[in-house]
Amino acid sequence: MIKVANKKVIYRLSFRSFKANRIRNIVAILAIILTTLLFTSLFTVAVSMNYSIQQQYMRMAGGSAHGSFKYLNKEQADRLKADPLIKEYGMSLMLSMPEEAPFNKHHTEIRYSDKNEAKLYFSYPTTGKMPEDKMELATDTAVLDLLGIPHKIGEKVNLTFPVGERTVTDTFTLCGFWQTDEASLASQIWLSESYVEGQLKDYKPRASGYESIGTWNLDVMFANSRNIEANLRKITEENGYNFVDQSASNYLATGVNWAYTSTHLNKEDTIMMVAAITAVILLIIFTGYLIIYNIFQISVSGDIRFYGLLKTIGTTPKQIKRLVRNQAFFLSCFGIPVGLLTGFIIGNKLTPVIMNIMTNKRSFTAYNPWIFIGAALFSVITVGISCNKPGILASRVSPIEAVRYTERANGKKQYKNSRNGGKVYNMALANLALSRKKTVLVIISLSLSVILLNCTYTFTKGFDMDKFLDKFVITDFIVGHSDYFQCRFGSEDQKVTDSMINAINAQTGITESGRVYGSTFISNTSLEENDFKQFFGWYPKEAMESSLKDKDENGKISTDVDLYGLEDLPMKQLTLLKGKLDREKMKSGHYLALVVFPDDYGKPNLQDAIYDVGEKVKIHYCTDYKYSEDGKLTEYNGWDEEYEVIAVVMMPHNMSLRAYGDVPFITSAKTFIKDTGTENTMIYMYNVDKEHTKQMENFIKDYTDKQEPDMNYESKASYVNQFSTFRNMFLLVGSILSFIVGIVGILNFINAVLTSIMTRRREFAMLQSIGMTGKQLKKMLLFEGLFYSIVSILVSLVISVLIGYIALKPIENIMWFFTFRLNIMPIVILLPVFLVIGIIIPLLSYRMTNRKSIVERLREAE
Template sequence: MNGFTPNNNTNVIRLLSEAIRKCNKSRNRILMGAVVLCILTLTFVFGTAYGKINAEYTKNIRMDGTTASTYIEEGTKQQYEKARSLGYARETGRRMKMGEATESGKKESICSIQVLDQTAWEKMMKPAYTGVHGTYPKKQQEIMLPVKTLKKLGIDNPKRGMKIALDVSISFFQTEKEEFKLSGWYSAYTEDNGKSKAIGYVSEKKLKDWGYDIEEGSDILICQSNDMDWKDTEEKLYEDVPMKDNSQQIIATDTAKNRAVKEMTGSYVMAVVEAVVIICGIFLLVYNVMQISMSGDIRQMALLHTIGTTKKQIRKIYIRQIMWTIVPGCITGTVLSVLLLRYLIPELVGRQYLNGYGGAEELQIFRMEILLLAVAFTLLVILGASEQVIRQTVNRTCIEGMHYTEQTGRKKRHRRRNDLGKGTFNKKKRSETQELCFMAWKNVTRYRQRFVITVISMFLGIEMFLIVMVITTGSDYANIINQRPDFLIAGEFSEFAQKEGSGTEYQTQSPDQDPLKSEGNSFELLYDNEYDEFSPISEKVRNRLWSLDGVKKKKSYITEGAYMLSSISRDGVRPLEKDTYLGKNVEYAEESSTDYESGAKMIEGLDADTVQIVSENELKALKTYVEKNKLKVDMNSLEAGTGVMIVHDHKLSQKQERQAEKAVGETVCLSPLKNKETCIRWNSMTDKERDKEDEIIKAETPSTEYTLSGYLDNQADDFPEIHQTWHGAEGDIYYLVSEKGFNRLPTKRKTFCMELNVEKKKEKNIMYEIQKILSAENQRRKSNTQTSLDGEGEAVIFYIARSDLMQKIADYIRGNRIMFGSISVILLCVGLVNYFNIMFTGIVGRKKELEIMRKIGMTRRQERKLLLLEGSYYVLLIAGLVVSVGSIVLKGIEVYMRKQLSYFTFHYPIGAIAGSIVIMEIVCVIICNLLILKKMKK
């Protein structure tokens, strides 16, 4: 017994693990690479997507100036309580718009004044601002102002408690002179214009001092669930919250988060589908490496099982040798993920990514939780595959384990001795190439389960790369700008409107906003120019612009029409009334209430309305849209020239929409404005003389009668593209009329705006010519006060160049492309590395088989050709799947994304498909010629 050596299982397990690791050295290198790629891919793709969505969310709320995406105008206390109780309303607050504020003793508006409740400030407004100093006003004379407004007041270094004197116009007849104390200030990123003017906040105590209560008559702000789009939100709110009258409206938009997800993936559903596909592809990548070497591992473990190694000991040996590989892989993957996502990508994207919205510090694509989940997922996949090896080892007999192969399926029927020779010599002998092709196909499909998993994993890798390519190129922010004309030329609002602060958002430079949408009305547009001869773009300027060398006339468009006075029957105008229960028209009527009682049928507008001519193509598009959606609109009268259409920017409530359907066929009368000479004479008259002159003009002015063809909402889904001039103003009516219908009017057509597309090589010269033409015209209009009625000069002309917009957001587009391009590249690498792993581990695992083939006469050339054919079969199979099944998937992506994003552009990725196939074939050649055969030769 003196020679007895005690059993030291720990050392034995360590030695066996080390020996098996060295034996599987080639496989383990591939496995380590797969682990690194798995962690890097999951962290990179999901981290970048998560960071991009959050950055876009921040951009959206700062651009909107609020996180609220829906509001009920002038809501009641009961409506507020009802909205708070709704499960899909995440946050609910109140906002009271009070009026405009000017610096004491001056006329120019510097900001609007609003009052918020605590929820509206903390949850809806404050997150959209940066640099918030101080507190929201609580005391009666406290005010919070944006930095922009303070600079207008000449205050560069604000301090809490400093006194600020303002004149606040609360209503048309009420102006209050106030001395406030500054309670705080903030930085906002909305455009300072009539639509989203700088906002100053006062307290609820001040509101009560002015005689108002925030619980009654204030807008109810709502943040709905992110998975609800604006249409569903409006429909649900109309169902769940009773409206106080027919004209009360709910205005909803998609949430900032919803818009960010749409721009990135299309929708939450698509995001989940893409995430599942990516995870499945990564799972199959790692699992495939383990699966290919599994038969050899089972035979190794079976030998140990034969000599008495227990299941527990086998698990320790196998897991230990695997951990020697995956631990360095996890560390390497983690380090690379941190370097790429924490430092490299943010540096490439640049600090200008969210310039104008707070800077690129909002772009944080590295997420520690995503990295930890990626590491955990990788470990679970490898350990799960390892457990399968151990389970199959111990569940087999020793002999079965030592002779284990992956071959499955039905056993082949053995041929009887008597059958031998029958037909054998009659078969046509295959050539060498045919034989090699046959052998290669048999080798590829030898193990069916491995073959199916391999093909699916490679297809998913390449297809996911193509899907991301299609989505990213189709939803590229540049597509928004590319839908614009090269040059948009239109008339500005009058100087009066710009001084008052309304109408200035018309011509916005923001690429994703309509530059012709405005809250200014026709009174502000035509102020000092309200005569029949006035045209925003004069005929002389129009002809000079149209005749510029390089203008593509077939691809350019001129919007024409006139400004007319309109009268509509009472039932025809009823959908636009503010209070239909009372039967009174508050905003759009000239008659008094006695006129209603006396039975007056026609309602005359106070100001001129826009009458726009629609082209034949636009008429056809409108007709198709009406028929498709089965709308109650009379397109026949519009086409025939006997009818006019009213379009609006989603201004009608649900009840008003139903009233609009009943208004079809009502009477509309259009009359021209006074001519310039009459207007000048009218301005010099006394009030009594004016009244008398108006009666004479009204009696002598010809009026053209039409029928009302109907109302259409130009914000509705699938509404056709109509080249509208300025639109969106409250209280105005926007008419569409056909060429035949306009020819009936006693006025000349005016040019509202021009959309010019030009030859690229002449674009710079044309821009110079446009600048020169407009500069000379605007100088003439401003200097020649005789062209206006009150001596301020005609409204001038502006232009917006697409190239300027593109340059303005070049950094943002570059950042987007870098992030999306990085995701595409890494997904392509997943597919290629998967192919490399399959080829490399598959050939290495057949070392002995290839040695036997060489011993029985296979030459080096034939061996190389055989392996190339095997790799090429995989390439052909993947190419076939991508072109057939993959194309169907890409077509579905196109249809889906077009519904989600109006500017989505589909480009079939023929270059990416061809490139990925060529790269796979190159990888096959490299593996066969440089790696495998050279190693075997040694």
């Protein structure tokens, strides 16, 4: 075969064929725009949400570094920072953590920091600079407000803070400041290196001194956020230090920044996340494929005579396939850029809404080039797959077949004797049967959006408010110190004040109330090795081995205890698992109930039940203690109390310290106060009658905002709102996706009906020439449209029910607050919509394509 340089000719033919199919082009470009929009908005939302959540967590964690080495001396810090695994680092030297007013309610750290460290801490001056001269200071606006200092460079700042056993008061010059980040849990005051080192020369730690004062922090960044802990371990061990054994003399403390998403994902989570993303991408590809393939399939069918004529003049199958691909390329050049831009805008508008629903206060736009590269690539793949088979059809047809081609199913001609064969509705069904593949694709395309919407609706309706509230809400209101709700209860300063409890009790509508007293002292017990392994089974292997080495003279291992004292109302919230919870007996002497906590599905974690009913437990209390010079705790004035375990109970998480790790016990409030010598209310719980619930909500909010701002509360109403917004997030995202898929389906329907009418104009003219009226023709088209609509709804109903029982019902075993309830309300609502579409689109299409006379239409194929 002689090779002819005809690529330009094929390109020119492609372009002219492209221009000749205006209606096809409009629908195809819209389909490509929507497909690209889906990919771009999905990737934008996913990337921006991940980035926003990480940024929020970083601000809560206090920095953006991948990891850190803590409590170093200068020599260690200089040695570690030279490791080749470290791509970037920052260093800081701790001087003080003031506790007296005005810092008693605001955690503040005083340090020297280099510029990199300040940036990693999100604490770099946006106005002014970092301290350079000895008596310069930089801090955030919250600290300036606490000290009553105007936000102005050059202001004098009087600062009093402890340095070990000394109290230092100095005056500094404000050289820089930045706006306080609401998400941050601590403020930083930066001082110059020369000043900090000068103050630490004579540093003598207090008896209970901080091990961090006078030590360096080295915060590091690696090439990426994968394997942070492994990298920290490698650096530690290669430099001759111990990564695991805290009792070792060469142990180095390290920290992994939990803000990075990669640190939360285990192998199973990663597989599930990849599977979910893959499923969504395949869904979008399939959605785009349905319409783009159908457009090209119908377009090729309509232009089949044109391709046949090209073959008669020597065009090869390969050239015809290239001609179809070129047209797809032209369409992509128009559709993909518009889809990328529109999808990015929609994605960034949608992200703040989702983030707000998720109660994250801030969202960040992620300008990641991979969003556009990925979306464009998947769109091109979708278009390529979609036009491949129509191109093969066009390339294989012979010139003679092309001239005779009509839309029909493959196979032999079938003859049928029927008295009703001339009925209009039978003709409509016969017409749809001529091209079964096209009919099936249009039905699938229309059904997909309905199935997706119905499944989304069923999923969100399955979020069971009662299950959710049963887990989180034990009484109408719980009040406590704000630190308690951040899992930081542990000192007398964090107790619920009597003034607050009296103010609450003065309100009307309270039906019952009670206190939970919590540990603000050191207490511990000793466990047998087997019991220790059972309770702390989640320990890493190295940590477990290290703990088992520290046995006392009796071969037991000491561990801390969490003790709770309960009044009657909180005692009623316990679930008895074993024994008898005799409240009067518990009040009369040394009796305890061992606590186990529920898992996500409300089932007790029975592996924590290391004591049985009737066993004795000795608890050692210590409220007065000191630290040795090497930082180890030395107890004084301690005493022992022995108790009998009379029950094993399950305790709601919201009544506890909200943190796990120590062995938990409960006793009566009376026994707690008597045995511990403390009377610190951890939380105060109470119920209110319905008539006064709203009034109480307003009171407690106003009280914690204005009267005692260190206090906080949780209410049933707050959890109801939290649950509703969480559910609405899924409904919003699913509805938007369903809406876009629905538009794709309707476009496919319009394209199928319109193109079918255009390619059958000669057929319609022949029917009219032998006596079929325009009214009958329109009725036939109406039956075709209604068939698409009704069958699509029926298919949606059947598949939605199957998906419900096969895919959604098992979610009950995965999400503890989910209860499967089959719901077909969206299908019922969409039924009249589909019927209207099935009527209007065929009529409009007929009117647009039936403007020529019968004779003119009969002559079109000649």
